[in-house]
Amino acid sequence: MKNLLIVFLCMGVGSTTAQTNLQQYFDSIGIAGSTTIYDYQQDKWIFTDSSDAQKATLPASTFKIINSLIALEFGAVDNEKEVLKWDGKVRGFQGQPIEAWNQDTNLKEAYTNSTVWFFVEIAKRIGREKYKSILNSCDYGNGSLSEKGADFWNYGNFAITPINQINFLVRLYDEKLPFSEKTIKTVKKIMISENTPGFRIYSKSGWTKKNGQDIGWWVGYIEKKDKTYFFATRLLKDETKELREFGDLREEITRKILTEMEIL
Numbered sequence: 001m002k003n004l005l006i007v008f009l010c011m012g013v014g015s016t017t018a019q020t021n022l023q024q025y026f027d028s029i030g031i032a033g034s035t036t037i038y039d040y041q042q043d044k045w046i047f048t049d050s051s052d053a054q055k056a057t058l059p060a061s062t063f064k065i066i067n068s069l070i071a072l073e074f075g076a077v078d079n080e081k082e083v084l085k086w087d088g089k090v091r092g093f094q095g096q097p098i099e100a101w102n103q104d105t106n107l108k109e110a111y112t113n114s115t116v117w118f119f120v121e122i123a124k125r126i127g128r129e130k131y132k133s134i135l136n137s138c139d140y141g142n143g144s145l146s147e148k149g150a151d152f153w154n155y156g157n158f159a160i161t162p163i164n165q166i167n168f169l170v171r172l173y174d175e176k177l178p179f180s181e182k183t184i185k186t187v188k189k190i191m192i193s194e195n196t197p198g199f200r201i202y203s204k205s206g207w208t209k210k211n212g213q214d215i216g217w218w219v220g221y222i223e224k225k226d227k228t229y230f231f232a233t234r235l236l237k238d239e240t241k242e243l244r245e246f247g248d249l250r251e252e253i254t255r256k257i258l259t260e261m262e263i264l
Helices: 059-071 105-111 116-126 128-137 162-173 181-191 247-261
Strands: 032-039 046-048 191-195 200-210 213-224 227-238
Touching: 032 162, 032 247, 059 105, 059 116, 059 128, 059 162, 059 181, 059 200, 059 213, 105 116, 105 128, 105 181, 116 128, 162 181, 162 213, 162 227, 181 191, 181 200, 200 247, 213 247
Parallel strands: none
Antiparallel strands: 032 046, 032 227, 191 200, 200 213, 213 227
C-alpha cells in the first residue's frame, strides 16, 4: 500500500481517510521502508506503507529504550549516572573509531551515544531468562532470543514491527509498563533528543545489518502543546548499494513527513 492512509486495523483504532502520498520520500531515493505515525489524541494511525509497518526486523539500538528501563528496574546499574569502566578495546563503526565508545561511561551517555559495549554488559548482568520474561510482559518483539551472543537486538532472529514499536512507546508514555514510576520517568528524561519552545522530541535511532541488508530506525514521540504524536521510521537497503547518507536519512525523511503533516 503506497499511499498514505489513516486506516482501521484489528487494533480498533482510527478511521479510513486517504491523504497525500508521502511514500515518495522513500521512492524518490530508491530505498525501501516506511514511516508510521500515531496521533494520540485523535487515536489515528498514519502509514506511508501499512504492509511494511507490520513487518518485523531487528530493532538495533532502538532496543536501548527498553534496555534502559530493564537496567534501572532490575539493578544492572544503580542509576543513570553510575559509570561502568571501559575495557580498553577500541571500538568504532564502518572502520572508524568512535571516541564516545572508547571511555568510561554511564547509562545516560551510553543511551545518547549508542555505546554498544555498555548495553552488552547490561545484557550479561540481566540474563537471557529474565529478558524473555520482561519482553513478554511488555509485549515487545517476537520473543525469539535464540542468538547466542549477548547483543541479540543487533544480531539473530529477534525482531519487532514499526507498529509494535509505537504500541510499546504509547505504554511507556502512559506509564503502563511493568516498571516503577521512578524508572519510567528517568528513561523519559534520557530519551529527550530535542527540546524547543514549540515541541519536545523523545527518540532513539538504530542501525544494524542482517543477511546483506542495512536496517535503520528512528523511533520516538513528539509532545507539542496539547498534542502527542508517536513515530517509527525504518529504512532498508542492500548493503552493497552506495548511500553514504543512509544514517542521516532515518531522521531526515521522518522530519520531512512530520513537517508536511504540520506536526513539526
